[in-house]
Amino acid sequence: QGSPDPAITEVQPWRRYLGDGVDARPYGHPSPFESHVVRRNVPWLTADTISSINFTPLHELDGIITPNGLCFERHHGGLAEIDPSAHRLMIHGLADRPLVLTMQDLMRFPRENRVYFLECAANSGMEWAGAQLNGCQYTHGMIHNVMYTGVPLRLLLKEAGVRSSGTWILAEGADASGMTRSIPIEKAMDDVLVAFAMNGEALRPEQGYPLRLVVPGWEGNMWIKWLRRIEVGDQPWYQREETSKYTDLLPSGLARKFTFEMDAKSVITSPSPQAPIQTGPGPVVLTGIAWSGRGTIPRVDVTIDGGITWVKARMSGPSLDKSIHRFYHDFEWDGRPMLLQSRAHDSTGYVQPTKQMLRAIRGENSIYHNNGIQTWAVDEAGRAENVEIS
Ligand code: MTE
CATH class of the missing domain: 3.90.420.10 (Oxidoreductase, molybdopterin-binding domain)
Incomplete structure (x- = not known):
């Protein structure tokens, strides 16, 4: 009921004209509607962009392969x-x-x-x-x-x-x-x-x-x-x-010195601060990635209540040695605030630690090799924020 949806009742511009021919784009690029999916840097992190870093937009990706660009x-x-x-x-x-x-x-x-x-x-x-x-x-x-x-x-x-x-x-x-x-x-x-x-x-x-x-x-x-x-x-x-x-x-x-192998780690990529829930209560596809420098990831646990209850996530896609693995948790959101976390288990039996567990051994001075559990706080509006809970 209600007013008709012009996306259905109107003829859209892309239906009115013939499009570009096959050779218009000899090397393909994503749709202009995906132009926000880019690498980004944090300008205050480094003095210039020559010796610097930018970041993969993990919150926009799915599957296990990172596109070259x-x-x-x-x-x-x-x-x-x-x-x-x-x-x-x-x-x-x-x-x-x-x-x-x-x-x-x-x-x-x-x-x-x-x-x-x-x-x-x-x-x-x-x-x-x-x-x-x-x-x-x-x-x-x-x-x-x-x-x-x-x-x-x-x-x-x-x-x-x-x-x-x-x-x-x-x-x-x-x-x-x-x-x-x-x-x-x-x-x-x-x-x-x-x-x-x-x-x-x-x-x-x-x-x-x-x-x-x-x-x-x-x-x-x-x-x-x-x-x-x-x-x-x-x-x-x-x-x-x-x-x-x-x-x-x-x-x-x-x-x-010589901490060569990267320990098992995971992160929820959606919902996350750059990928809030915009559809209100109801079905949510929670997803994320997990990896280990020591093998495969047979299991990822997910919690939506800050670690009081954990469920096994659903793994989907190839499980390859020393590769990213994709996990999902499909659930009905009741609209109440959540504390989202994921915890990776690798094929050696190693379980991803909390940040507190890491600090107890390695102290506060480290920069490198942080594989601690990440927490996102989601509010009633579906907005997510980076927080730490003990
Ligand atoms: N190799 C050369 N020759 N010069 C560099 O600056 N950076 C290293 C490594 N190899 C670097 C390099 C660092 S610190 C990292 S994390 C990776 O390359 C980054 O690889 P990427 O730029 O393909 O993501």
Whole structure:
């Protein structure tokens, strides 16, 4: 009843004219009505955008794959625009047959396709001291999940004749920051990839075109972009990014080094501060993501009453090793305020801790490796806010 809905009774503009032909958009972009779905930065976090970070709009995404144009960016010396014909990958050090590979050389090695999350160790870092940023894009958006195509590093190291005395590798980027990280040889010979494609197409410049290291399950800083050199050595190099940065200062004054594996973590992406409930009481599709650097996520628990009662969420989509998993909880909202939380269980049996549990062990000084449970407070109007409860 009531007045007729013009969306049904009127002929809409897009029905009145013929549209663009097939070649009008040789490389496709999202609908203009989706123009709000973008990476965003927090200007006060860094002095400029050259050594800075922006965040994946997790609250706008579904499924498990992050579209290439929405993968967060973290550059320490800006973005390197590399001509692939002038790019080389050198492998040297404790190796019998040091190598310099062109991109064409690399394309002649067997390649693999694998889906992995990349999480910056500083993801949720601002939340150590308490609830800070209002939106999962900002609290948890230093993560993306991509299908990589690349050559197993193991094959390249074998080709270079890595010596048995080689126990560490150093990976170096070709960008202005010359980013370098030490990685144990066991990991390098296990599942590390030298990737040239993401989600089926060439890497984006922001993600390290034409080559990046993929270090599954380990902190994002080690995934060297614009990869140009791998040196084999017999000890870690103790570069800036593994000493003054990406270490965790404990209450004792000692710093924990080499926290490579990212522990299990989850976040509810909707409802959330940037994705309030706008439809009033009734059915709500609560959704979120969970991941672990140690395996898969067989289970996520969800609470809408701040942890008094927990229910098992419904997992949907592929459950891949060291990949993002998608969960849902479909429920009838009675319109009363809620405290939403999610808690991930990984395939090792590890359960995501509360922030209080983390602080009891690691103190208040940390920035990195915060995998504590996130709380969103939802009011009667459906608005959500970042809060912490004890
Ligand atoms: N590699 C190079 N060469 N230069 C960089 O600045 N940033 C690192 C890592 N690899 C960086 C780099 C950091 S701190 C992170 S978290 C990831 O790349 C971010 O990858 P992304 O920009 O694809 O999200």
